Amino acid sequence: MAVKRIILEMGHGNDMHGGDYTKAALRAVQDCIHHSSLPFLRTLGVPPAEMQIEVTIGVQQPDKVDREAVAKSLPHGQVTVKVVKGGLDVPDEERGGASVIATAGVAVRLDLEKHVVPG
Numbered sequence: 001m002a003v004k005r006i007i008l009e010m011g012h013g014n015d016m017h018g019g020d021y022t023k024a025a026l027r028a029v030q031d032c033i034h035h036s037s038l039p040f041l042r043t044l045g046v047p048p049a050e051m052q053i054e055v056t057i058g059v060q061q062p063d064k065v066d067r068e069a070v071a072k073s074l075p076h077g078q079v080t081v082k083v084v085k086g087g088l089d090v091p092d093e094e095r096g097g098a099s100v101i102a103t104a105g106v107a108v109r110l111d112l113e114k115h116v117v118p119g
Contacts, residue, residue: 002111002112002113003052003109003110003111003112004109004110004112005107005108005109006108006109006110006112007036007038007106007107007108008105008106008107008108009032009033009035009036009105009106010032010103010104010105011028011029011030011031011032011033011035011103011104011106012027012028012031012101012102012103012104013025013026013027013028013029013030013031013101013102013104014027014099014100014101014102015027015099015100016099017097017099018097018100019089019097019098019099019100020100021059021060021061021062021064021065021100021102022064022065022066022069022070023100024059024087024100024101024102025057025059025065025070025083025102025104026069026070026073027102028057028102028103028104029055029057029070029073029074029104029106030073031104032104032105032106033074033075033106036106038108046110048075048076048077049076049077049078050077050078050110050111050114051076051077051078051108051109051110052077052078052080052108052109052110053074053076053077053078053079053080053106053107053108053109054079054080054082054106054107054109055070055071055074055079055080055081055082055104055105055106055107056081056082056083056084056104056105056107057070057081057082057083057084057086057087057102057103057104058083058084058085058086058087058102058103058104059083059085059086059087059100059102059103060085060086060087060088060089060100061089062083062084062085063083065083065102067081067083068081074106077108086103087100087101087102087103088100088101089101
C-alpha cells in the first residue's frame, strides 16, 4: 500500500471568554477544512470514507481537549486525533481565566496505488 499525504491544511481557532480547549480545537479544525476543496476525489472515484485523516491539535493543556468530539467534527474519512502542547493562552487578569488559542494541522492520506492509474 502506497499511502501518501496528499493534503495538509493549517488553521487556528479560539475561545475568547470560556477557556474551553475543545471549542478552540473544533474551531481550528473547521478553519482548516473550510480552506480545502478536494474535487479530485470525485474525479478519481475515491470514496470519501477511504481517506485517512490525521489531525494534530496544539493547545497549552492537551488533556483538556475532547479528541472524540474533534474526530466527529470531520465529515468523512478515518480520523485520528493527536493533541500536543502548543497554541497559546492569553491571561485575562481583570476577569480571571484566559483566552485560549488552538492551532491545527489536518493531513489527508490516500492509497495512491489503489486510486491513481500509472502513466
